[in-house]
Amino acid sequence: AQKVTQAQTEISVVEKEDVTLDCVYETRDTTYYLFWYKQPPSGELVFLIRRNSFDEQNEISGRYSWNFQKSTSSFNFTITASQVVDSAVYFCALSETSWGKLQFGAGTQVVVTP
């Protein structure tokens, strides 16, 4: 069964628009970790953030922000004032203490045009 769902296959925006990527996860563990990775056209996966299940505080890092809501099992990612360099595939991932391995969503392609 799919543990991480990224329902948006592709999102296209014009530069300076905000874009929100949805991530819904499924787990029975009480302790788990959520991640976001960026995969630019070069292919390498770049780590963006790791959150544990006990920390529901929203996080902001520059133009990036994350909204973690346990009640809806969601860990959404927003890019504010998007730039062309934000064009990439973004992956949400889950790691459960009972499993200890990363389970990735299918990814969301973000295309930012000038």
Next chain:
Amino acid sequence: SQTIHQWPATLVQPVGSPLSLECTVEGTSNPNLYWYRQAAGRGLQLLFYSVGIGQISSEVPQNLSASRPQDRQFILSSKKLLLSDSGFYLCAWSAGGGPSTDTQYFGPGTRLTVL
């Protein structure tokens, strides 16, 4: 700081030929190591992981094998490549010594085309 290397960066091989992809990590000891494959269409599939020298766990039955001859070296191999082995192969490491929920850091990847 830790760095992870993969080579070669790209590879074109005929069907039936052998394969050896190498991954090395610097700046850490006793890492967990992982091999992933990403076929066209983006999904990331975990192939193998290792929590120590000589310890390999296979996630998916397939034409590939992995070995860890040294603490920070992870090798992906095949005796005879299939067309379906084409894809983008990513190596990753995390702090460990056992099954871990720590962050995984990825290498630059190897793009393999089997013709």
